[in-house]
Amino acid sequence: MGESPEVAVSTVIFALRNEDPRSAEPPTLSLPLVFRTREPFDGRWALPGGPLGDETLQDAARRTLAATTGLEPAYLEQMYTFGDPGRSPDGRRVVSVVYWALVRADEVAHARPQQNVRWLAADDLPTLAFDHNLVVEYALWRLRNKVSYGRIAHALLGETFTLRELREVHEIVRQKRLDPANFRRQVEADGAVVPTSEMRTGGAHRPARLYRYNTEVEPVDLGPIAQPTRSDT
Amino acid sequence: MGESPEVAVSTVIFALRNEDPRSAEPPTLSLPLVFRTREPFDGRWALPGGPLGDETLQDAARRTLAATTGLEPAYLEQMYTFGDPGRSPDGRRVVSVVYWALVRADEVAHARPQQNVRWLAADDLPTLAFDHNLVVEYALWRLRNKVSYGRIAHALLGETFTLRELREVHEIVRQKRLDPANFRRQVEADGAVVPTSEMRTGGAHRPARLYRYNTEVEPVDLGPIAQPTRSDT
């Protein structure tokens, strides 16, 4: 009992990125990974993270996110805690609290690139350090669920966006085509989004109205936990 | 960083209990709580739990469950990790991994009562130690969700049960009346339950068929995490 395990916090960070900004290709769902330069798992990619400091668990997640990307998350939620003994090959006992986050596409564009950090496509990862492949799988599953039932897709876009852009986010994350007409009606119906007076022109077609996220409604039902603060034993 | 916090595991344990077995009253959703006899929160009720030993997080939850009730859970799932600094009044930093569990009504009946442990109604709790009221609120919310969308209600019953009994569980947990005819069809449709050849007689009415949980189907979609084993940093 005196042998208290270490506590660490890791974060699965999702963003939509354009490999080639000039092409018309749709963006790719990607996440930043850190290249390990020491054992265990020397030479493999791993999730951003580190030991818990004198801070909130959520602040620790925010801190590792900032350290690897220089960015603020548009959405951040606790996901799962991994803590089985004997999982680290060197025998240390580490309990890892894993968060997952969304960052805006426009912010990713002018994020300063860090040493030993690279963005990789979420659905085409190499073998990662520890069991981080499983962790990312789980985060992807949660993301797909929340995007389907919740109101968080906008967190992958900028301040304003067209319904086409919002639909594209859904299509990429949920991996299926959506009917533009029905998508429009569903989004308008649940009030997650409000129209602005601006339009986006430029394409060889009718201009599209720009929308903004409706801050009046809750992003997604998180249950009674708004900002968890105290607990014990 | 060298100041590693303690890690503890707590469990919110739900069961249906009859206050008075002779009455025809429907059972009550209750949970076992432990009476604290020392600071902090001396004299208040708290969730069962304790420090993490040399074991799986889930095993630690199972152990505290057994210690307070002498029972095995029919369902056990990780819920949330609380770890903000300054939450314990005595200044110690404790990260608490909270699980929630369901135990069968028939097992609760012949569970040996423990010293300093009492079952209280989930929707009528006193002020608990730490922020355990909030934790129970959240667990209740998760329970209601999973019972509505998942296939776990049977975990509050015995090995076999009538559809009326299963419906009663739903009605108690979800706090609303359900149409018997429609409930039957929904339950039969999703295949969570299979009919046995036995009937339950005794009432002044037509005998009811006994059903059994269908082990062929997953209890609820847990995502890619079946039995999480390894992770780090």
Next chain:
DNA sequence: CCAAAAGTGTTTCAGCTACACCCATGA
């Protein structure tokens, strides 16, 4: 004018809800 995407209207279908009705048993 044409292509393309924005945006609207409408039909169809599946699933849920409400509720009427018959069945089998104990008293």
Next chain:
DNA sequence: TCATGGGTGTAGCTGAAACACTTTTGG
């Protein structure tokens, strides 16, 4: 035979899906 819950049938409503159609721009 009556009361009670077990169990079946079915009409109606609602929301999602599919898709035809009109609108507005750039080229």
